[in-house]
Amino acid sequence: MNVPNRIRLGVVGCGAISGAYLGMAKNFPIVQVVACADLDMEKARAKAAEYGVPKVLGVDQLLESPEIDLVMNLTVPRAHVATALRAVENGKHTYSEKPLGVDRAEGMKLLEAAKKKNVLVGCAPDTFMGSGIQTARKLLDEGIIGRPVAFTAMMMCPGHEHWHPSPEFYYQAGGGPMFDMGPYYLTALLNLLGPVKRISGMASVAISLRTITSRDKYGQTIVVQTPDHVCGMLEFQNGAVGSLITSFATRFPTYDWQQPITIYGTEGTMRVIDPNTFDGPVHYRRKDDADWVEAPPQFVTGYGRSVGVADMAFALQGGRAHRASGSQAMAVLDLMRGFLDSSESGRSYEPVTSYERPAPMPAGLPFGVLDL
Numbered sequence: 001m002n003v004p005n006r007i008r009l010g011v012v013g014c015g016a017i018s019g020a021y022l023g024m025a026k027n028f029p030i031v032q033v034v035a036c037a038d039l040d041m042e043k044a045r046a047k048a049a050e051y052g053v054p055k056v057l058g059v060d061q062l063l064e065s066p067e068i069d070l071v072m073n074l075t076v077p078r079a080h081v082a083t084a085l086r087a088v089e090n091g092k093h094t095y096s097e098k099p100l101g102v103d104r105a106e107g108m109k110l111l112e113a114a115k116k117k118n119v120l121v122g123c124a125p126d127t128f129m130g131s132g133i134q135t136a137r138k139l140l141d142e143g144i145i146g147r148p149v150a151f152t153a154m155m156m157c158p159g160h161e162h163w164h165p166s167p168e169f170y171y172q173a174g175g176g177p178m179f180d181m182g183p184y185y186l187t188a189l190l191n192l193l194g195p196v197k198r199i200s201g202m203a204s205v206a207i208s209l210r211t212i213t214s215r216d217k218y219g220q221t222i223v224v225q226t227p228d229h230v231c232g233m234l235e236f237q238n239g240a241v242g243s244l245i246t247s248f249a250t251r252f253p254t255y256d257w258q259q260p261i262t263i264y265g266t267e268g269t270m271r272v273i274d275p276n277t278f279d280g281p282v283h284y285r286r287k288d289d290a291d292w293v294e295a296p297p298q299f300v301t302g303y304g305r306s307v308g309v310a311d312m313a314f315a316l317q318g319g320r321a322h323r324a325s326g327s328q329a330m331a332v333l334d335l336m337r338g339f340l341d342s343s344e345s346g347r348s349y350e351p352v353t354s355y356e357r358p359a360p361m362p363a364g365l366p367f368g369v370l371d372l
């Protein structure tokens with residue numbers, strides 16, 4: 001594998017989330033955004049101007065450009081695999097927004113193609129690399145609450161049509177609350193608790209017709225084509241059993257939005273940050289503690305979306321594994337589909353993919369540096 005000193009990035013998909021990547025990527029000298037593209041050239045031009053990206057290319061041009069080493073794929077879910085496959089076929093590494101794909105078959109197809117071409121596949125989320133989940137993982141591994149027994153995890157909201165300029169994809173295959181927000185929760189839970197043994201799910205379309213109330217498409221309607229309310233139980237190989245609720249059909253939830261995951265152990269309980277964020281307080285309370293204890297962050301704070309891509313760049317140079325990997329995202333995709341499959345079959349689902357936790361983040365390195 002030929003690895004340049006600085007990994008040259010091309011961004012495909014210049015919509016709502018692209019600014020978060022383009023802004024944060026500047027903090028990692030190991031990567032350099034050299035071009036961006038979108039089906040809508042106007043969007044690509046606007047983002048290039050805003051973030052100082054040197055070139056705007058057509059999508060095909062970018063995917064074929066010899067000046068690009070890694071394609072950051074920020075398109076909508078149903079275009080993730082098609083776009084990533086084209087990058088891979090051209091010998092480029094790829095990092096996609098979540099989910100990896102809309103079903104298991106296309107996720108596997110991408111990973112196999114990348115293996116053949118000897119290139120890396122990365123996938124969001126990279127929020128688990130932030131200080132919040134990393135600190136929680138370290139404390140759990142140290143046994144601060146004993147052996148994890150149970151957990152609850154919740155992501156409940158009314159949906160995204162009141163704010164997103166083009167919310168249709170949230171209600172198509174590859175969308176819904178599980179495929180949209182499940183990746184954050186499941187990636188965090190896998191990092192905290194390890195591989196899953198089995199799951200059982202129940203899913204429904206609770207609100208079948210949506211009216212957009214964000215500005216550009218105000219008043220247009222969306223027919224919901226995928227479950228907008230997905231719940232389930234997960235049994236982890238370490239014995240912990242708990243529940244996950246993801247919903248785009250609920251209002252005024254009463255759980256703590258800042259710490260929506262609680263893990264109950266034999267010796268105490270831990271409250272974990274919103275896995276859609278990087279930093280935030282972790283609290284625990286052991287059986288003899290008079291009150292909750294706030295754990296200070298034990299890892300670098302301030303990271304944002306694109307730390308996963310920077311980690312891929314360090315991995316390429318150091319010959320080590322990257323953390324926000326395609327195989328982790330494949331395990332998450334397998335579980336997300338599993339909730340829907342279990343709901344349809346009425347039986348529990350056992351994952352067909354294996355999972356191994358990525359290495360913890362390094363502690364004590366300067367901001368923006370992920371390897372010595």
Ligand SMILES: NC(=O)c1ccc[n+]([C@@H]2O[C@H](COP(=O)([O-])OP(=O)(O)OC[C@H]3O[C@@H](n4cnc5c(N)ncnc54)[C@H](O)[C@@H]3O)[C@@H](O)[C@H]2O)c1
Pocket residue numbers: 012013014015016017018037038039040043059074075076077079083097098099166180
């Ligand atoms: N918006 C958010 O807050 C948010 C947060 C985290 C993750 N994400 C994820 O990021 C991805 C993009 O979301 P978004 O909110 O930016 O969507 P968006 O609709 O605002 O932007 C997607 C962009 O991709 C372009 N596009 C679509 N298909 C394409 C193709 N085949 N080739 C090239 N360009 C194509 C569209 O023209 C559009 O500009 C989704 O997978 C979503 O789940 C979004």
